[in-house]
Each structure stands twice: as structure tokens, then as C-alpha cells.
Amino acid sequence: MKREVAGSQLSALGSKTLKPRIGSQVTRFAAAFPAALRLCGEKCLRRLPPLTGAPIRIETVPNLRDRRGAVHAGSFLRQRRIAFNCTRTEFPRIFVHEVFHFVWLRAGNPLRRSWEALLKAELAAAARGELGWSAESHKVALATAEPRSVGRRWREYCCESFCDTGAWLYSGVSRHPEFTLAARFRARRRAWFECAIGKRELPV
């Protein structure tokens, strides 16, 4: 016999079976991950809007490198894994930056286009500097890019500046030599994040 299921019962059932992982549960630190860094990462996660999605594995990898040489961290988006090889001092910024790579991937085109519009307005206003070396180096590469690689460079710059801005906002690091963007442009970025993201859940 078919039985009506009240809305509240339905959502209660749904919350048991379908509810995605949320907040700090989304990140799963490897057993060997240094405790001090883990505590630091968990502190950063509490500052972020709640994350939703399948677990992301957080691990340390000695001698981490990409095709250009040694790196502090690397995100493996399809494997849902972030590898670190950085100091305790640099960890908060780098950790939040890498988490934001997962946010960017799932941000959706309207949000990404809106971020691009903000950056275009900055460039039109001749804004110099950035909020991290990653974004800064991509901004420099964009300025000197050959015409055929401008599209790719632009997409890379948009992504890296989004991640560095997320790290600037949520890592708890208020001063850093790599924060070189002028105050008025920082204020616009903060306002954009408050409006576009606020405290809403972030799919990763």
C-alpha cells in the first residue's frame, strides 16, 4: 500500500542517506599528516563558508615538484587530493589557496564570469600587484603572452587570483609581502566575495 510521507519525514530520510559531507568533514587528513599543520588547516576551515562534497584527501609529499620545478603544494582535482610540502608559516595561505581550486572548479559559469568582470575592471584601471605570488606571476605572464596563448593565460590568471584572494580573506594571515594589490582594489574583491559567496555553502 502506498503511504503518504510527510515532508518532514522525507527530509529526515534524505538527510540520512543523501546529505553531502559538509564543513571540515570534507577534508580528510592523511594519518601521517603533521598534527600541527592539521590543527592549522582545521582552524582555516572554520573561517571558510561551509564546504560540501565528497572528501578531499590532504597529505604531505616530500620533494613535491611540477613540470617547472619544486612547488609548495599541488591540487589533483580529479583524484580529490591535495599534496603539501611547505612550512608551518606558509601553510594557512597555501592550504586555503588549494581548497579554492576545488571551489573554482565547481563555481559555475555565472560566478566565474562575474569574477572575470571584476578582474577586467581592475586591469582597465591599471591595478598593479596581487594577493599572492601565484596570481602575480600569472598576471605578469598574461601581460607578456603571445596572442595565441592569451585565452589560456587569462583563464589561468582568473583561477589563480580567485584562489589567492580566497586565501587572503580566509587564511587568517593579514600581512604578507605578497599582498601587493592596492587597498581600494582589495576592498572591491572583499565586497565581491561577500556578495557572491557570503556564508553560502561552497560545493567542492
Ligand SMILES: [Zn+2]
Ligand atoms: Zn593555484
